[in-house]
Amino acid sequence: MKIAVLNNMAPFVHGGAEELANHLVERLLRRGHDAELIRIPFRWEPFTVLPKQMAIATALKLDAAERVIALKFPAYLVPHEDKTLWLLHQFRQAYDLRDSAYSTIPDSPEGRTVVDAIQREDNRAFLGSRHIFTNSATTKARLADFNGFDAQVLHPPLNDPELFHDEEAEDYLFAGGRVNAMKRQELLVRALALTPNDVRLVIAGPAEDESTAEGLGRLADELGVSERLTLDLRFSTREEIARWVNRSRACIYIPFEEDSLGYVAMEAAEASKAVITTTDSGGILGLVGEGYSGWIAEPTAESLAAAMTDAFRHPLRSRERGMNMHLHWEAHGATWDKTVDRLLA
């Protein structure tokens, strides 16, 4: 079957969504389909360019494709009679972020016109789709709340599950993922300062900017935990990340209200590692059960310190919860094979 996968492009920026789109095309090709990725350049500032961005997507002609799988706004506005959506997120500034500090659309007559246009075109696209999948329960809930459309959750699988497996644990807890304010590594350093002296923590991931990286190092010095903290804030290879995960005693991931499960949690689950997270971390709570596959702490240094101490001091408990995490994850069925089956069903 000729399948066009549609995504946005922010030229020269490559992140998780680009990886996902590439892997989807590759998996479709492996199944014997003629799949092609089409990336539409997208810009969203100033907000007045948004109607034009929607017009670009709606002017696209894809008759040559027998099916279209679209991932993002406004790419999913492309007209096609056999269109499946795998929504990674909507244009949140027109929805849940509209009244937040993150929005660049003003609450003015012009701003409201643009928001109305986005919502109207979105609804038209959702109505014209054969299937709607979302990448998380959060995205699904937002779609129901704001647009009144039902969807099935289809978690994006790991692209390289073969790298992750359980190796004998060494004496550290591992916190991977991008390093920025939303991911709250600073809170982890504060929590570490409240744990006993033998607890060790590794934070590895690309820092958003220089000052974020320096700030973490400075905080560790101030709190006197530099000896017990390893900061590896480069853009590491997947193999390097896997090595940290595979040999950890448990993993930690405490983003603030994240939409999706998060790759960090999926990697931990694949490697049979228990996960420490917080009550306000969002999508990851769909995977971690308190006392079963990990620890769900309050988003405070004290509560996190208690969970970290428990995980570090009780390797057998951590291991048992790690096994549960893996079982739960397998039951989830987020493999590429099953994902492609569902997308093409």
Added chain:
Amino acid sequence: MKIALVTSTVPFVYGGARNIVSWLKTALEEAGHEVEVVALPFDEEPSRIVEQLGMFRMIDLTDQADLVVCFRPPAYLVQHPRKILWFIHHLRAYYDLWDTEYRGFSDNAIARARRELIQRVDNRAFAEASHIFTNSAVVSSRLREFNGVDSEVLYPPLGSEHSFSNNGYGNEVVAVSRLEHHKRQHLLIEALALTSSKVHLRLVGKGSMPGYGKSLLDLGARLGVADRLHVHDEWVDEDLKQQLLGDALVAAYIPVDEDSYGYPTLEAARATKGVLTTTDSGGVLELVEDGRSGLVVEPTAGALAEAMDRLYLDRELAAHVGNGAADRVDELGISWAHVVDRILSV
């Protein structure tokens, strides 16, 4: 530097313009630049062409890239203050093919309005461009004739992943290109039937129409040359292609009035093989010179047959034009180093 390469594509159809874009991407990356390819679908369905022109025009890469290089029409309509064109062809139905059977739609007021619009937006895009390169002298002269703009010929090289070699000068005239009526493989078979030597002909390539490949085999049988005719009516992999050209006596490429010299010509030269072509093959003649880098003959079966016999009986001549073809590629500066140098210096 951040360089965006912008082109239009036909979804699920590969080759041609996509190659030049991905090869340039590799060459620019090797020169230390960050490259992003922006490739969006475009079809020439007349009733939708205007909307699609609008779509390309709405794409604004200002501030996102330092430099934009545009290829297939109408990619050059995108907005950017530093826009270079590597122009490979017009929307030819609205230009040089308008008065021919290849136009494909009727000449009425709406079609003429479209043509007027297309030429106007093209002219505007050409005026916006910092520099216009073309892939051949033929295309440059069309730009001058129809749009009144000057351009620089920048010959597209082959991708660096190809590794052709010369394994001697065998008994076969090898023609590697899509099997299409306007590439005139049938004329090569008619020529084969008129040869007096034991020269063989090998046709390699997939056609867009299934009927043509079949008709070639029928023609060979009817003319009694089936034993000296070999047809691969399929997409052959690079290894086989390289082997066949490596063993060839000479390559043949005789399209009707082609725009550019065509990749078959370059592939032959990379295998140090000369090219047998015809006086009406257009851009091919920019590379192939009679007696030096190949043989250029009248587009008749008799003249082609005579040339095939000549080469079969005189392997020194085959070697002479083979070496000449390789020299000619160097002489024209057909290399990625040259392309990168020119693109970055304007």
